[in-house]
Amino acid sequence: MEIIKTTNLSRKYLKGTIEIPALSGINITIQHGEFVSIVGKSGSGKSTLLNIIGGLDKPDNGNIFYDGKDLAHFKRSELAFYRCHEVGMIFQSFNLIHHLTAVGNISLALTFGGLPKKLRVDTSYNLLKSVGMEHRLNHKPKELSGGEMQRVAIARALANNPKILLADEPTGNLDTTTSKEIILLLQSLNKEKGVTIIMVTHDLETAQKISNRVIKLKDGQIIDGLNNEL
Ligand SMILES: Nc1ncnc2c1ncn2[C@@H]1O[C@H](COP(=O)(O)OP(=O)(O)O)[C@@H](O)[C@H]1O
Ligand SMILES: [Mg+2]
Known part of the structure; x- marks a missing residue:
């Protein structure tokens, strides 16, 4: 069963009078x-x-379907629900809230998800424990290493039990060893919890090793899976 399907998707940016086909x-x-x-x-x-x-x-142009439903037909509230409960996102630069602790960052996401206040701290603890961060609950982002920040960001992305995790170069700011740990974490979330993962990476070798499938993009188009030229 397909979870995501895109048909003939196009997106241009306008820079002054110049169109950039992204x-x-x-x-x-x-x-x-x-x-x-x-x-x-x-x-x-x-x-x-x-x-x-x-x-x-x-x-x-084009359409995107989630579980067979066209996102273009979603009401504003349905799109907000989709962004909060169906997908979780992580980024190269972590995008944590700097003045909040690890627990605070997760609790905020749980607030958006509508979890009652009395359950938020315990749920945050469990999420942080699941990514190996139970020893840094009250640390703020600047008191954490890059790998630790990404673990907190992953816990936050998982807060409202999304079915899909979207990761945009999640190891782009991490050293090789830490990158491997984060990739292993993503792999275990996929294997053990069944979370669908779509990960953007520069690292073709790792991508080929760990994923079911590699999609290659060049100048805004998918290039043949058999064509190794990037
Ligand atoms: N907000 C924007 N305005 C104009 N051009 C943009 C904008 N965002 C991205 N682009 C351009 O669109 C293309 C695709 O960008 P992006 O999706 O960020 O690529 P990637 O993530 O693969 O590096 C690039 O040529 C980029 O310069
Ligand atoms: Mg990018």
């Missing part, structure tokens, strides 16, 4: 429980694609 005619289908990597050079449209799948941005 995505052109993207057709992808992602099955429930898949771990898919998206690779491509900087500027190839990877973030644009992920943001559209995450409901943060809209295509100019």
Whole structure:
């Protein structure tokens, strides 16, 4: 059963009078429980694609279906529900709230998800424990290492039990060893919890090793899976 399907998806940016085609005619289908990597050079449209799948941005043309439902037909409240409960996002720069502790960052996401106040601290603890962060509950982002910040961001992305985790170069700011740990964590979430993962990465070798499928983007288009040129 497919969880995400895009048909002929296109997105242009307008810079002054110049049109920049960030995505052109993207057709992808992602099955429930898949771990898919998206690779491509900087500027190839990877973030644009992920943001559209995450409901943060809209295509100019084409459609995106979640569990068979067209996102274009979602009411504002349905789109907000989709962004909060169906997808979780993580980024290269973690995007944590600096003045909040690890527990505070997770609790805030739980607030958006509508979890009653009395359950938020315990749920935050359990989420942080599940990513190996139970020893840093009251640390603020600046008191954490890069890998630890990304673990907190992953816990936050999982707060409202999303079915899909969208990861935009999640190891882009991490050293090799820490990158491997974060990739292993994502892999275990996929295998053990069945979370569908769509991960953007520069690292073709890792992508080929860990994911079910690698989608290659070049100049806003998918290039043949058999063609290794990037
Ligand atoms: N807000 C924007 N305004 C104008 N051009 C943009 C904007 N965001 C991205 N682009 C351009 O669209 C293309 C795709 O960008 P992006 O999706 O961020 O690529 P990637 O994530 O693969 O590096 C690039 O050429 C980029 O310069
Ligand atoms: Mg990008």
